[in-house]
Amino acid sequence: MDAERMLVNFFYAQPVGHAIEALHYAHGHALAVPGREVSVALNAATATELAGFCPFVSATYPIDHPFLEPCADSAARVGGLPRDWDWVVDDTRRHQPLQYDLFPGMRDYYSASDGHLRAAVSRSVVGAHRAGYRPHQPLRLELPAAARSAAAARLATDRAPAARIAVMPAGSSDSSLYPSPSSWLLILDALTDAFPDVQIALVGRTARDERTSTAVSGGGLAQLRRHRSAPVDCFDVPLAEQLAVVEACDVLLSPHTGFGLAALAVATPWLTLSGGRWFEYYFNHVPFRSLLPDPDRYPSFTQFDPAAVVVDGEEGPRTPSMTRARIREDLDRLVTAAQELACGSLPYERALTEYFSGLKDVHRGDTSAIWSIDSVHLDHL
Structure with a gap:
């Protein structure tokens, strides 16, 4: 039987902390359903490499799309995302009108992803209980051995x-x-x-x-x-x-x-x-x-x-x-x-x-x- 596939669709501002937020949610969703394959979509301008330090992340999709400014070609920019998933869970901020008022690029991204992504089971938001989620779990990054050796030196x-x-x-x-x-x-x-x-x-x-x-x-x-x-x-x-x-x-x-x-x-x-x-x-x-x-x-x-x-x-x-x-x-x-x-x-x-x-x-x-x-x-x- 094929493993259930989930996309954590988390396009937000580029600061490192928002990438950590996405990975925290991905971790909680992965723990809730053993064997589930959880992937993340992140703003390409953020520290997408952090996902590589999380063994529970199956794939990472950097989204090259403006955040602050409107985007005329959003559909083309989301084209690299696989379309079909069992679950798609979005950042909850996408349902806050203030966010769209402040960040037109974010608005355009989610509008385009709504048309592009298909969820066989359901589409929801990160942390939703019905999507299978374990809250407040300790997230730990597994840093490369070479980085730890360089830091020690x-x-x-x-x-x-x-x-x-x-x-x-x-x-x-x-x-x-x-x-x-x-x-x-x-x-x-x-x-x-x-x-x-x-x-x-x-x-x-x-x-x-x-x-x-x-x-x-x-x-x-x-x-x-x-x-x-x-x-x-x-x-x-x-x-x-x-x-x-x-x-x-x-x-x-x-x-x-x-x-x-x-x-x-x-x-x-x-x-x-x-x-x-x-x-x-x-x-x-x-x-x-x-x-x-x-x-x-x-x-x-x-x-x-x-x-x-x-x-x-x-x-x-x-x-x-x-x-x-x-x-x-x-x-x-x-x-x-x-x-x-x-x-x-x-x-x-x-x-x-x-x-x-x-x-x-x-x-x-x-x-x-x-x-x-x-x-x-x-x-x-």
């Missing part, structure tokens, strides 16, 4: 560090949504003082192309590279090797970024300087801390609405939660969180409970404003 040192902390100073959005380089120097100072012989690894991507890059200036990155902790510079090495570096670290420290979801997928705890437009919404059975800002002083989490921006002295434009004042005030919290994650003293379930309690407070008790993949939050509010 890059991190090799004569003395065993007290802790290894990977630092991604920014995501791919506007630089105002992330701490300034001088704020990062404060953070690196605090970590260096708190952890004798700490090893810092800087991760990110400076290239500017269709993929995401790190919103930090060349001058700012140079400042971080010169820090007295002598960071290991892992910027611009291949993604698999960067993930292997993060896998070898005790903690990833960053503001909100999709790369944090990838860190969780290699089982590395994620310490987030939370704030800006988006709160953290993906949880993968790995301890984590999100340092939530004071909502009265540092308003955040506008989501699709623009974030408020202030002029932070010489730091330039910053959203309030990423100003130097906020960073300075939270240094003690940051160090404490880094210590508990690095030593492994924080249980995953406690991390969830305390995070959602704090997130509820930030939203002034309005739990309707909170969401998460697989609705993990509902058991903790």
Whole structure:
């Protein structure tokens, strides 16, 4: 009997985190039906190679199609997708009108895929119970041995560090949504003082192309590279090797970024300087801390609405939660969180409970404003 074939049809924005979302759903659907062949369709501009680190993915189909702009030849661009499946499950965002208003290319892709794809059993959305799905399962990427060997060589040192902390100073959005380089120097100072012989690894991507890059200036990155902790510079090495570096670290420290979801997928705890437009919404059975800002002083989490921006002295434009004042005030919290994650003293379930309690407070008790993949939050509010 032929194996059941499912396509996880997940064309969305290119940040790495959205590729991880797709693979998380593919994993849950694969686990629910043993022997099922699960394939994924992803934006070609995202890190499609991540699917190659997931043995449960049968095939990957990169979709070369605009996301932000309308597309006049969508039908031709989806022509490389096999037409016939038992199940097709789409990203749930395709049913949100706001998404189509904001991203006409996404609208055109799903319109074309509706005409192209045929599902013998049914078409549904990712995570749908009727499609066979196991929610909140731990996703783990199986990185290539060569990447792990290269990361080990890059991190090799004569003395065993007290802790290894990977630092991604920014995501791919506007630089105002992330701490300034001088704020990062404060953070690196605090970590260096708190952890004798700490090893810092800087991760990110400076290239500017269709993929995401790190919103930090060349001058700012140079400042971080010169820090007295002598960071290991892992910027611009291949993604698999960067993930292997993060896998070898005790903690990833960053503001909100999709790369944090990838860190969780290699089982590395994620310490987030939370704030800006988006709160953290993906949880993968790995301890984590999100340092939530004071909502009265540092308003955040506008989501699709623009974030408020202030002029932070010489730091330039910053959203309030990423100003130097906020960073300075939270240094003690940051160090404490880094210590508990690095030593492994924080249980995953406690991390969830305390995070959602704090997130509820930030939203002034309005739990309707909170969401998460697989609705993990509902058991903790």
